[in-house]
Amino acid sequence: MKAVMLQGCGSNVGKSMLVAGLCRAARRRGLSVAPFKPQNMSNNAAVTADGGEIGRAQALQALACGLEPLIDMNPVLLKPESETGAQVIVQGKRLVTARAWEYAALKPQLMEAVLESFRRLKSAHDLVIVEGAGSPAEVNLRAGDIANMGFARAANVPVVLAGDIDRGGVIAQIVGTKAVLDPADAEMVAGFLINKFRGDPRLFDDGYRLIAAHTGWRGFGVVPWFSQAHLLPAEDALDIASAPRREGITIACLTFSRIANFDDLDPLKAEPCVNLVMVRAGEAIPGDARLVILPGSKSTRCDLAYLRAQGWDIDLAAHIRRGGHVLGICGGYQMLGRKVCDPDGIEGPAGETAGLGLLDVETVMTPDKRLSRVKASHAGTGLPVEGYEIHIGRSHGPDCARPFARIKGRDEGAISAGGRICGSYLHGLFHEDAFRRAYLGQLGIHAAARNHAAGVETVLDALADHVEAHLDVPGLLALAR
Structure with a gap:
């Protein structure tokens, strides 16, 4: 010992x-x-x-x-x-x-x-x-x-x-x-x-x-x-890097000031057909992006202000007009809604912040943190997904009637009426090989038949x-x- x-x-x-x-x-x-x-x-x-x-x-x-x-x-x-x-x-x-x-x-x-x-x-x-x-x-x-x-x-x-x-x-x-x-x-x-x-x-x-x-x-x-x-998960946000530019489809991810649980992106970065671009402060969302990801955040309202300060809300609107897709994960999901309320000041000063309004949901921050590993099924494909939830706040609204996934009979996440804007609290989605291939396939991206977990080993x-x-x-x- x-x-x-x-x-x-x-x-x-x-x-x-x-x-x-x-x-x-x-x-x-x-x-x-x-x-x-x-x-x-x-x-x-x-x-x-x-x-x-x-x-x-x-x-x-x-x-x-x-x-x-x-x-x-x-x-x-x-x-x-x-x-x-x-x-x-x-x-x-x-x-x-x-x-x-x-x-x-x-x-x-x-x-x-x-x-x-x-x-x-x-x-x-x-x-x-x-x-x-x-x-x-x-x-x-x-x-x-x-x-x-x-x-x-x-x-x-x-x-x-x-x-x-x-x-x-x-x-x-x-x-x-x-x-x-x-x-x-x-x-x-x-x-x-x-x-x-x-x-x-x-x-x-x-x-x-x-x-x-x-x-x-x-x-x-x-x-x-x-x-x-x-090829291994980075711990420090300063280590996050875009994948080397190569032939393929661009996926852009916004690098928030309080970005959290960003290892969600690792399997995408390893896909040979994907150009993963980490969009940093002062940079515009690439016009050729097929998908824009709003990742997790440790301070949702703070990073909403940060997003707007970079002009990314304007870029997102243009991206959607071009027919692009958007995925919000955890804090990023909360930002996509109509507003984020923090009445008790759990993540900072008490108050509420207008969301991006891209999903018809509202989020209220609550003291209890949801912290669990989960087994879910993706609503769009029926494929099983294993991931985890690690968040405060609960999101509700009409778009939750079109869930992103289901967990033990419980609807999870939300999808817009047009189907191109999705939000979910599930981290680790893209580590599931079958789901990753199916999800990217729906975007017209042909993913490789690779085992991400075996690659890490x-x-x-x-x-x-x-x-x-x-x-x-x-x-x-x-x-x-």
Whole structure:
């Protein structure tokens, strides 16, 4: 019952991907292994087998381990709702919405939940691979820390530090981290590794030796850029990218300021016949788009204002006049209606906002969150769909009489009278191969006969091979205690 922790010299250095690769490598050695991230900040969440929610990266890491995702794998999840506030999820359930200074006061009591979840995982598995958050070099946040060195010392878990050479300055990243760490924290660090190297890793031999000399830490390897990383779910909205432009039909997705659960798009991005275009601030919706997707949002009314500020409401009207189709998922579905009401100020200031009026429905935000895995049937094709719901708010109106899907006899979603505008609360729709092919076929898009889930497994195996080839994996696993 051992554990080892991977921390980074900053955000987005590739910790999540490296942990997924190490988890798969450990599993292939016959170990019962589980992932763990004490605290995560992401609006890309997964619904767990035990009825809670965790960061999407930990769900991917669980898959690498051959496990169902569980709330203990990410006991504290922060879901930003504004520039200064976030929803705090503790062991899968919403605790409170807190501003940054309020959260700092909460952290000491959250350490108990973090250690409780960690102990449960440790008792159930041979090995737990822990992922830090941000960087331990943010020593101004060290007091009350539950994500990096605060956790490592409380749980007595050795640390390996990852630096990102792709963004430059990796020597300063690692040596500088050693320089600012409290000596007792630095004692927890057993070594370092370099990630995202492009070119011949031997060119960094002198830099590698210099880091070891200045820190006294052992080096565990230099990992080249993993070219298939884009085929795995991204956790950070900053990582969302359009698919490479190619021959095929354009599907456009609006990149909201609080975009959530955007891994819904991954299967579309992998379709060879689809040009998936992520429309960002200041960009127009492509005129050749066959389908425009309004994805999930952590703050529906805020992102409605954001949508209008970009002029996307005007672009959508033109798209519909050209005969285009629109699909709203979760928050995007709510935006398509006539209005969104938040009388209790659950997602922000209390009030109501006029929707786009493309569906004859209204949404009222309610305190209770619907959080469940679901099995449904698509109303248009009768095909089975497995997905999940993760939302507050209930939508009602005349267009709900034409449901998008049915769940255990319950109508779900809405379709316009003309049939070209649809809304649904179901996430994960396009991960279902038969449904994806049928839905795209109705748009005149010939989808490939491919198994998306099998493709993800293949990439995880390739990631484990990549990690094995470039890191001292036996040495890393031997650190665990």
